[in-house]
Structure formats: structure tokens, C-alpha cells
Amino acid sequence: MGGSTGEVEMNDMDSTTGPAPGRGLWGDAWQRLRRHRLAMGCLWIVGIYTILALYGEGVYRWHQWRDTTPSYQRTHVEHQYTPPSFMRTPFASVQVDRNTGEEIERSGVSRVVYGLRELARYPFGADGLGRDVLQRLIQGTRIAYQVGIITSLIAIPIGVILGCLAGYFGGRVDDFIVWLYSTFAAIPGLLFILAIAMVVGQGLLGVYLGIGLTMWVGLCRLIRGEVIKHKERAYVVAAQALGISHFKIIFRHILPNVFHVVIVTFTLRFPAAIGTEVFLSFLGIGVQGEPSWGIMISNARLRLWHGIWWEMAFVTAAIFFIVLAFNLLGDALRDALDPRLREQQ
Amino acid sequence: MPASPTEQPLLTIEDVHVHYGVSRHLVKAVNGVTFDIRPGESVGLVGESGCGKTTLGRAVMRLTDIHAGRICFQGQDISDYSGTGLKLYRKHVQMVFQDPYGSLNARISVGKAIEEVLHVHGMKDRNQRHEKARQLFEAVGLDPAYMDRYPHEFSGGQRQRIGIARSLAVDPSLLIADEPVSALDVSVQVQILNLLKDIQQKMNLALLFVAHDLAVVRYVCDRILVMNQGKVVESGTPQELFTQPQHPYTRTLLAAVPDVEKGLAERRIISS
Numbered sequence: 001m002g003g004s005t006g007e008v009e010m011n012d013m014d015s016t017t018g019p020a021p022g023r024g025l026w027g028d029a030w031q032r033l034r035r036h037r038l039a040m041g042c043l044w045i046v047g048i049y050t051i052l053a054l055y056g057e058g059v060y061r062w063h064q065w066r067d068t069t070p071s072y073q074r075t076h077v078e079h080q081y082t083p084p085s086f087m088r089t090p091f092a093s094v095q096v097d098r099n100t101g102e103e104i105e106r107s108g109v110s111r112v113v114y115g116l117r118e119l120a121r122y123p124f125g126a127d128g129l130g131r132d133v134l135q136r137l138i139q140g141t142r143i144a145y146q147v148g149i150i151t152s153l154i155a156i157p158i159g160v161i162l163g164c165l166a167g168y169f170g171g172r173v174d175d176f177i178v179w180l181y182s183t184f185a186a187i188p189g190l191l192f193i194l195a196i197a198m199v200v201g202q203g204l205l206g207v208y209l210g211i212g213l214t215m216w217v218g219l220c221r222l223i224r225g226e227v228i229k230h231k232e233r234a235y236v237v238a239a240q241a242l243g244i245s246h247f248k249i250i251f252r253h254i255l256p257n258v259f260h261v262v263i264v265t266f267t268l269r270f271p272a273a274i275g276t277e278v279f280l281s282f283l284g285i286g287v288q289g290e291p292s293w294g295i296m297i298s299n300a301r302l303r304l305w306h307g308i309w310w311e312m313a314f315v316t317a318a319i320f321f322i323v324l325a326f327n328l329l330g331d332a333l334r335d336a337l338d339p340r341l342r343e344q345q
Numbered sequence: 346m347p348a349s350p351t352e353q354p355l356l357t358i359e360d361v362h363v364h365y366g367v368s369r370h371l372v373k374a375v376n377g378v379t380f381d382i383r384p385g386e387s388v389g390l391v392g393e394s395g396c397g398k399t400t401l402g403r404a405v406m407r408l409t410d411i412h413a414g415r416i417c418f419q420g421q422d423i424s425d426y427s428g429t430g431l432k433l434y435r436k437h438v439q440m441v442f443q444d445p446y447g448s449l450n451a452r453i454s455v456g457k458a459i460e461e462v463l464h465v466h467g468m469k470d471r472n473q474r475h476e477k478a479r480q481l482f483e484a485v486g487l488d489p490a491y492m493d494r495y496p497h498e499f500s501g502g503q504r505q506r507i508g509i510a511r512s513l514a515v516d517p518s519l520l521i522a523d524e525p526v527s528a529l530d531v532s533v534q535v536q537i538l539n540l541l542k543d544i545q546q547k548m549n550l551a552l553l554f555v556a557h558d559l560a561v562v563r564y565v566c567d568r569i570l571v572m573n574q575g576k577v578v579e580s581g582t583p584q585e586l587f588t589q590p591q592h593p594y595t596r597t598l599l600a601a602v603p604d605v606e607k608g609l610a611e612r613r614i615i616s617s
Contacts, residue, residue: 024495025451234447241406242462242511243435252461256452 029260032336039332045325049141056142059135072139072291076130081303084125084133084310090118125310127296128303133311136291137318143292144322147207147277148270154212155269159219160262164250166220167227177224181217189214193276197285207286211273219265226258260337267330271323278319293319353420354381355519355551356405356438361414363400374400376575377414384518387545387552389562389583391598392572399443401572402523402555406440407431418519436466439512441541443524445504449496455507456482456492462514481510485540502533509540519551526561538564559602563587571595 033039063070082088094105095114106114124133166177184192193210200206230236231254239249274293280286281294293315300311363375374397382388390398403409405416407423416423418434426434442448449458459478460471468474479489485506496504505525512520522541526534542565545552556562562569563583570580571594579592590596 023498024454025497234442234444235450237408238440238442238448238508238511239450241408241435241440242465243432243515244461244465248465253450253453257450 029333029336033332036332036336039329039336042325042329042332045321046329049322049325050145052138053141053145056138060139060142070139072131072135074131076126079122079126079130080128081308082122082126082130085119085121085123087125088118091115124314127299127311128308131291133296133314136296137293137314139291140293140296140315141318141322143204143287143290144274144277146204147211148273150208151211151215151273152266152270154208155215155219156262156266158213159216159265160223160255162216163220163223164227164255167224168231168246168250168254170228174224177220181220184214185217187214189276193280194285197280202285203288204286207277207280210280211276215269215273218269219262222261222265223258226261227254230254230257260333263337264330264334267326267333271326274319275323353383355384355386355419356382356553357415357417357420358401358405359415359417361401361404361416362412363397363404363409364412373397373575375404375411378572378575378577379414380570380577380580382519382551382553384551385545385549386568387542387550387554387566389566389569390553390555390572391557391559391562391569393557393598396572397575398555398557398572399523402440402521402553405553406438406521407434432466436515437517438519438521439515439517440521440523441505441508441512441525444528445501445508446496446528448508449504449511451496454493454495455499456489458507459492459511459514462511466515477514478510481514484513484544485510500533501529502537505529505533505537506540509537509544513544513548516548517550519553520545521553521555523555524557525554527557534561541565559586559598571598 033043059070059072091111093107093111094103095118096102097104122132122134124137127133127136162177162181166174192214193207196210196213197206200209227250236249236253239253244253277286277292278294278297281292282298283294284298286292286294296311296315300308300315304312358381359379361375361378362373365372365374376397378397378401380388390401392398400409404411405423407426411424418438423434449455453461456475456478459481460474463474463477468477478492482489482492487503487506487510491499496507499507505528509525525541526537529537538561541552541554544550545565552565554562554565559569563586566583568580569583569586570577571586571592572578573594579586579590579595586595587599590599
């Protein structure tokens with residue numbers, strides 16, 4: 001990276017490409033990430049999930065505002081355990097009418113129209129109460145995103161601020177913060193979350209606090225290590241010599257240089273938080289009355305042995321793909337943002 | 346521009362000691378150094394690696410604590426300074442660092458880096474800051490059109506120019522240059538030395554030039570101090586030192602200066 005322009009001095013520089021706008025290190029990292037096909041695929045997957053989560057949020061808000069029972073909560077016992085639409089041969093020429101039970105023969109346009117309509121009805125099947133699995137899956141995505149984002153909003157500021165303070169000031173401050181996170185790290189995570197859920201009561205708040213308050217430890221440790229490394233660097237000493245305040249040095253000079261750690265940690269902790277939420281909801285201390293993925297798995301397992309596989313399969317697939325996408329993306333981001341790899345270029 | 350000897354010294358260093366490590370492994374990096382610098386004077390501090398010259402520079406900058414002695418700037422002991430006092434002191438005394446690659450923050454564009462210093466030292470108006478940064482860029486021979494660029498887009502020599510511009514932003518009266526050219530190519534070294542010399546004369550700056558290379562110091566400085574094992578062993582004008590070196594250490598240092606005409610065969614290595 002050092003000699004990108006070579007040892008040219010001003011006269012040479014004037015004759016080169018001219019004053020194009022400078023590209024920062026973030027821009028460089030983005031360019032590197034864009035060349036990474038798998039990472040871009042994962043970014044797309046994450047984007048699709050995000051859109052689904054936003055759509056789910058919209059549906060949820062809409063029904064809350066109208067004060068109606070949302071469609072994903074409405075039960076239709078007569079449709080219970082309807083298999084996914086693609087298994088019901090929606091485009092067959094002879095169809096049984098849902099209401100009368102008569103066989104109706106269709107052809108041409110009417111057959112296609114009926115087929116499409118049939119395809120859109122319970123596309124991922126229905127559960128034991130005749131609720132649409134796809135809609136519940138989307139609501140599950142909404143809950144998963146809420147958990148991922150809110151726990152990150154709790155954990156990242158705590159981890160970053162404490163990590164920066166410990167690393168930069170050292171001494172007593174460092175001792176205290178290391179003691180604090182060691183204490184948190186020593187408590188078994190699940191027991192800690194259970195304890196918090198007991199205190200604040202069942203529901204999402206307990207999940208947020210429980211996961212958020214355990215997740216900052218890893219980040220804090222990483223940031224502390226990075227800041228210790230950076231505070232000896234010449235640019236920090238230079239900033240001190242220039243009379244820039246400690247606060248500005250930490251948050252304007254050092255933090256942007258270690259921020260890649262935060263991004264990578266976020267992409268790796270986000271799916272972990274989702275997994276924890278699923279597990280807690282499965283145990284019954286997480287989400288209440290909302291279709292979380294964990295609750296769906298918990299419900300689906302009851303009838304799995306009777307061949308009702310779709311609810312379980314689609315939820316598991318949804319979790320699998322989001323966790324995979326986030327983890328691969330996290331790895332690619334680490335490669336794209338890691339300054340050591342950049343030096344080697 | 347040698348100052349008149351009667352003038353009040355700008356910086357006084359009296360019997361300064363800086364130690365590293367603890368009791369049994371104590372390293373006396375600076376072990377009783379005394380000298381002073383007058384306004385507008387350029388003083389060279391020369392010695393081999395580990396002789397304590399960089400530590401002394403850092404001590405003057407208040408980046409390292411001293412364990413004994415006094416460093417006074419304009420008659421005021423600087424070790425008392427903290428907070429605003431220290432900030433004010435750093436408006437008067439600035440430093441150019443050895444490593445042009447590491448001393449600029451890779452995440453901040455070079456123009457912003459200079460404007461930040463101006464902001465910290467009280468220039469609140471953004472346009473004024475921008476204008477001043479442009480002037481500084483021009484003063485060190487860089488095209489202000491490149492102010493939005495990031496450090497990695499510049500060469501070592503250009504980055505050192507940016508480092509100099511940044512340290513000049515506060516209009517200091519004393520500039521400490523800690524091996525400012527040792528990380529650069531020989532061809533670029535001369536350009537940076539010329540720049541420092543020009544600026545020193547134009548702005549009537551006092552310069553404390555720390556280097557291990559006698560030839561470099563001779564080129565820039567009015568007076569040279571030779572340091573060895575934490576002590577100043579000899580001082581004088583470049584003329585005196587080069588023609589009649591008194592101390593044996595100075596002689597070995599002089600012998601180590603590469604001389605193309607002499608050839609490598611006659612060069613001696615400094616023995617400890």
C-alpha cells in the first residue's frame with residue numbers, strides 16, 4: 001500500500017490523473033467485498049430477509065392500528081395441516097371443490113387462473129390451527145430481526161465504550177472493566193438469561209436484556225485489545241502531541257480504525273442472537289403470543305411424526321439460510337476490512 | 346538565521362533525566378542533559394540508535410515524563426502544565442514524526458487532519474480553517490486539490506510534507522523534528538530537508554532536529570549536540586565539529602558518515 005503513487009513528488013503528481021476525489025479505506029473495503037461473489041450473494045439473502053422483516057412489521061402495525069386479528073393469527077380449523085400448495089397439484093385438470101366436495105373439471109385460462117390462486121393459498125402449508133405457515137414465517141423473521149437489532153443496540157455501545165476506555169486509559173480503569181467482563185463471562189449465558197427473564201417477566205424484554213447483556217463481553221474484549229494495539233501507534237502519539245483531547249482521540253481517531261471489529265462482530269453475533277431467541281422461545285420463556293421461529297418449531301415437533309413436516313422444514317430452512325448468510329458475510333467482511341491483509345497487497 | 350547570544354533562550358533543558366523500566370532493569374535513556382535553544386535557532390541532536398535523543402524530544406513534547414531536572418519554555422517549567430495549559434504549550438511547540446506512514450490517521454483525509462488541529466486550537470470558523478489548510482498545503486509544496494485524499498494515496502515524501510504542514514498549523518515557535526527524513530528515500534530526503542530549512546528561516550522557527558545522520562544535521566543546523574548513552578558529549582557549530590572533533594565518540598560518528606569519494610573500504614564501523 002505504501003508506494004501506491006511511488007516516490008513521486010509534486011511535479012509528477014500534477015501530471016497524473018488529476019484531482020479525482022479521494023477514496024477512503026471504507027470505499028476500498030467495499031470494492032474488495034464487491035469482488036467477492038459469495039459475499040454478495042449473502043448480502044442479497046440478508047437483503048431479502050430484511051425486506052421480509054420490514055413487510056412483516058408493516059403487516060403487524062397495520063393490524064394493530066386497525067385493531068383486527070392479523071391473518072397469521074386467524075385460525076381455520078377446517079384447513080388444519082393443509083400441505084404446501086406445490087404438493088396439492090394446483091394445476092391438475094380435475095379439482096375437488098373446497099366447499100361442496102364436487103369434482104370440477106377445468107381447462108384453458110380458467111385452469112391456469114385457478115391453479116395460480118390455489119398456489120398462493122397456503123403456499124407453505126398450514127399448521128395445526130389452520131394458520132398460514134408462510135405468514136407466520138414472515139412474522140418470525142420480524143421477531144428475529146427485532147431481537148438481533150435490539151440486542152446489538154444494547155451490546156455494541158456497552159462493548160465499544162467500555163473496550164475503548166479500558167484499552168486507552170489502562171491502569172485502574174482497565175482493571176475494573178476487565179473484572180466486570182470477566183464476571184459477566186463467568187456466568188453461564190443461558191442461566192443468566194433465564195435469571196433476567198425471571199426478574200423482568202416472560203416476553204421479549206427479558207430476551208433483549210438477557211442476550212444484550214451477555215453479548216457485549218466478547219466485543220469489549222476484542223475492542224480493548226485493538227485499542228491497546230492502536231494507542232502506541234504513531235498517529236495516536238501525533239494526535240496527543242497536537243493537543244487533541246483524549247475523548248476525540250478515542251472516538252474520532254482510534255475508533256474508526258478498529259470499527260471493522262464491530263462490524264464483523266455484529267454480523268457474527270446477529271445470527272447467534274437469533275438462535276438464542278429461537279431456543280428461549282422454544283423453551284417457552286421468550287416470545288409470548290407472537291409467531292416466533294422458536295414457537296413454530298416447538299409447535300411443529302408435536303405432529304412431525306405424523307408426517308406434518310412442512311412447518312418444521314420451512315422454519316429450519318429459514319433459520320439455516322439467515323445464519324449461513326450472516327456468517328459467510330461476516331467472514332468476507334473480515335477479509336475485506338482487515339488492515340493486515342490490506343498491507344500485503 | 347543564528348540568533349544573537351544575548352537573547353533570552355526559548356527552551357531551557359536543565360539536567361534532565363528520563364528512566365525506563367524498574368530498579369534492576371533501569372535504563373537511563375536520558376541521563377543529565379543540559380542545553381538551551383534560542384528563538385529562531387536550529388539545533389541538531391545527533392547520536393546512534395538508543396542514545397536517548399528521541400526520548401529527549403518526546404520529553405520536551407511532554408509525551409514522556411521526566412524523572413529529574415527541569416524543562417522550561419520561555420522561562421516556565423513545562424512539567425506543571427496540564428489540561429488547557431498543556432494545550433496552549435502545544436500551540437507553541439510542535440513535532441514532526443519519524444514515520445510518515447504511521448503518523449497520519451488512515452481514516453481521515455489529509456485536509457481534515459489539518460483542519461482538525463486548527464479546530465482544536467480555537468479556529469471555529471469552517472471556511473477560515475479550510476483556507477488556512479490550503480495555505481499550509483501550498484506552503485509545504487503540495488497541491489491543495491489533493492486535500493480530500495487519504496494518507497495511503499500519497500508517497501512517503503508527500504506524507505512527510507503533510508506531517509510538517511499539520512505541525513505548522515498552530516504557528517509554533519519551536520518545532521521538534523524527530524528523525525523526519527530517516528524513513529525516506531535519499532532523493533526525497535534532500536527535498537524535505539530543504540523544505541524544513543526554508544520554513545525555519547521564513548517563519549523564524551526554532552528547530553530541534555533529532556537525527557542519527559551527521560550529514561543531514563550539518564545541512565540544516567546552526568549548532569550540533571552529540572549525544573551518547575544519555576549524555577551530551579560534545580557540542581558546537583557544524584564547522585567546529587567536522588573540522589576539530591574533540592570527543593572520541595564524535596570522531597567515530599564522523600568516520601561513519603558515508604563519503605562517496607573515500608569509498609567503502611575506508612569506512613569504519615562505530616564500536617561500542
